[in-house]
Amino acid sequence: MNQIRYAMVIDTVRCVGCNACVLACKAENRVPPGGFRNWIVTETRGTFPHLSQQIRSERCNHCTDAPCVSNCPTGASHTRKGGLVAVDPAKCTGCKACIAACPYGARYVHPEGHVDKCTFCHHRLERGQDPACGEVCPTGAITFGDLGDPDSPVSQLLRRRKHHVVKPELGLDPHVYYLT
Amino acid sequence: MTEIDLQRHSHLIDPNLHIWGWEIPVYLFLGGVAAGVMVWTSLLFRRIPVAERSRALRWLPFATPVALSLGMLALLLDLANPLHVPRFYATIQLTSPMSWGSWILLGIYPVTLLVGVAALTGPETKAVTTWAPLRWTRLGRLVTWGRRYAQAHDHGLLTVQLGLGVALGVYTGVLLGALGARAAWSSAILPPLFLVSGLSTGAALMMLMRLGHDEHAALRRWDMVAIGVELALLLLYLLGLSTSGATSRGAAELFLGGRFTGAFWALVVLAGLLVPFALETVEGVRRLRPTVIAPVLLLVGGLSLRWLLVLAGQA
Numbered sequence: 234m235n236q237i238r239y240a241m242v243i244d245t246v247r248c249v250g251c252n253a254c255v256l257a258c259k260a261e262n263r264v265p266p267g268g269f270r271n272w273i274v275t276e277t278r279g280t281f282p283h284l285s286q287q288i289r290s291e292r293c294n295h296c297t298d299a300p301c302v303s304n305c306p307t308g309a310s311h312t313r314k315g316g317l318v319a320v321d322p323a324k325c326t327g328c329k330a331c332i333a334a335c336p337y338g339a340r341y342v343h344p345e346g347h348v349d350k351c352t353f354c355h356h357r358l359e360r361g362q363d364p365a366c367g368e369v370c371p372t373g374a375i376t377f378g379d380l381g382d383p384d385s386p387v388s389q390l391l392r393r394r395k396h397h398v399v400k401p402e403l404g405l406d407p408h409v410y411y412l413t
Numbered sequence: 414m415t416e417i418d419l420q421r422h423s424h425l426i427d428p429n430l431h432i433w434g435w436e437i438p439v440y441l442f443l444g445g446v447a448a449g450v451m452v453w454t455s456l457l458f459r460r461i462p463v464a465e466r467s468r469a470l471r472w473l474p475f476a477t478p479v480a481l482s483l484g485m486l487a488l489l490l491d492l493a494n495p496l497h498v499p500r501f502y503a504t505i506q507l508t509s510p511m512s513w514g515s516w517i518l519l520g521i522y523p524v525t526l527l528v529g530v531a532a533l534t535g536p537e538t539k540a541v542t543t544w545a546p547l548r549w550t551r552l553g554r555l556v557t558w559g560r561r562y563a564q565a566h567d568h569g570l571l572t573v574q575l576g577l578g579v580a581l582g583v584y585t586g587v588l589l590g591a592l593g594a595r596a597a598w599s600s601a602i603l604p605p606l607f608l609v610s611g612l613s614t615g616a617a618l619m620m621l622m623r624l625g626h627d628e629h630a631a632l633r634r635w636d637m638v639a640i641g642v643e644l645a646l647l648l649l650y651l652l653g654l655s656t657s658g659a660t661s662r663g664a665a666e667l668f669l670g671g672r673f674t675g676a677f678w679a680l681v682v683l684a685g686l687l688v689p690f691a692l693e694t695v696e697g698v699r700r701l702r703p704t705v706i707a708p709v710l711l712l713v714g715g716l717s718l719r720w721l722l723v724l725a726g727q728a
Contacts, residue, residue, distance in 0.1 A: 268424065274419055274420070276417050300592075305506060306509045307497070325494065325497065326497040338427070
């Protein structure tokens with residue numbers, strides 16, 4: 234049996250940037266004001282009238298080679314089962330080295346004195362549920378699953394559709410994929 | 414043309430990263446000064462016999478724990494959760510420069526204190542052991558024992574202090590240099606640059622004290638070498654950024670026409686390195702009485718360098 238490797242596949246053709254995923258995350262994870270675990274990016278390319286636009290729901294990429302984990306001095310930032318990158322608030326000093334190390338701006342300082350970020354809603358995964366952002370997406374743009382299972386919806390989507398990751402040139406092996 | 418519209422406004426992250434304020438450059442600066450004092454006192458102690466050392470030189474090893482403590486206080490103020498500081502010492506994270514640094518800092522205290530008490534004269538030791546706080550806490554006897562131990566292991570302790578000083582100076586640069594996501598910091602030049610800058614600012618602090626003529630002259634010569642190497646490393650740093658990808662070229666542009674250009678060339682290069690170098694040259698050639706101008710400028714330049722680099726990495 235293959236090792237579990239969680240991943241999120243986001244269909245940029247379906248995404249309309251409605252922010253439902255952002256609000257669902259805020260509510261589900263009690264994300265405080267001034268903090269974001271996920272956000273919407275609109276990238277416009279070209280010159281008028283020849284323009285193309287991609288809307289992306291972005292979040293922590295749960296990189297395999299995560300610089301936030303390697304730079305954490307206390308082990309608070311760590312990689313959990315399934316490749317989830319997580320923060321243990323009990324170990325976090327709030328030194329912000331992980332924020333400086335993250336090229337995606339995925340982390341912020343929680344008012345309770347620790348760094349916080351997307352967890353792929355691991356508390357929901359433990360109950361057999363999908364992350365909150367995926368569950369509320371009105372266009373069905375967000376698919377979550379296990380890349381270790383070749384028959385999972387995420388594996389099938391990545392086999393069938395053209396896709397990319399954000400900042401692939403960094404070589405961090407991110408696990409949030411964008412279908413085009 | 415590519416236009417990115419980001420619907421996120423995380424505190425301290427957007428629109429520009431601004432997680433590290435004055436605390437980090439002050440910490441890096443004081444760490445560099447401490448590293449310089451450790452290296453130079455180790456070398457001077459080996460060169461100058463006990464009886465011939467000036468009073469200022471005998472007491473200078475204690476400047477290291479003082480500078481480090483002030484630096485660590487600044488670092489503590491920067492932490493979002495200072496109560497979790499013991500977590501730094503509950504683990505060793507091999508891939509984290511900050512973890513290495515935490516342990517290096519811890520090792521420096523006993524070594525520099527032992528080097529310090531070993532160098533004191535008999536009456537000075539008595540003054541320390543009878544100093545009220547030590548008398549009340551009955552730590553005076555520990556000082557006497559430490560002095561005896563340190564004098565028996567003088568050579569080894571100076572070697573360890575020298576090694577720890579170099580490690581501390583390098584660490585202050587590695588701390589930023591390991592953060593590959595920030596173009597202005599992601600440079601292998603930063604560790605040696607911060608080391609030589611620390612050596613120069615450490616020498617500057619020492620030259621502000623009433624050192625003996627030979628001690629001052631030796632420091633001035635060593636400092637001039639450090640300034641020369643620092644200038645070369647600064648040029649290599651900018652060259653490295655300018656010849657890399659677009660993001661790195663953008664970081665170089667901050668110092669070559671961008672928002673930090675004036676401050677960098679005026680405070681760091683001209684006032685902080687070239688003018689002190691010229692003053693030290695004239696002092697040496699003309700055998701003039703040293704003034705405080707060159708050391709003060711070196712200290713201002715060293716602090717400015719770290720301040721601007723910490724800002725540039727977040728620009």
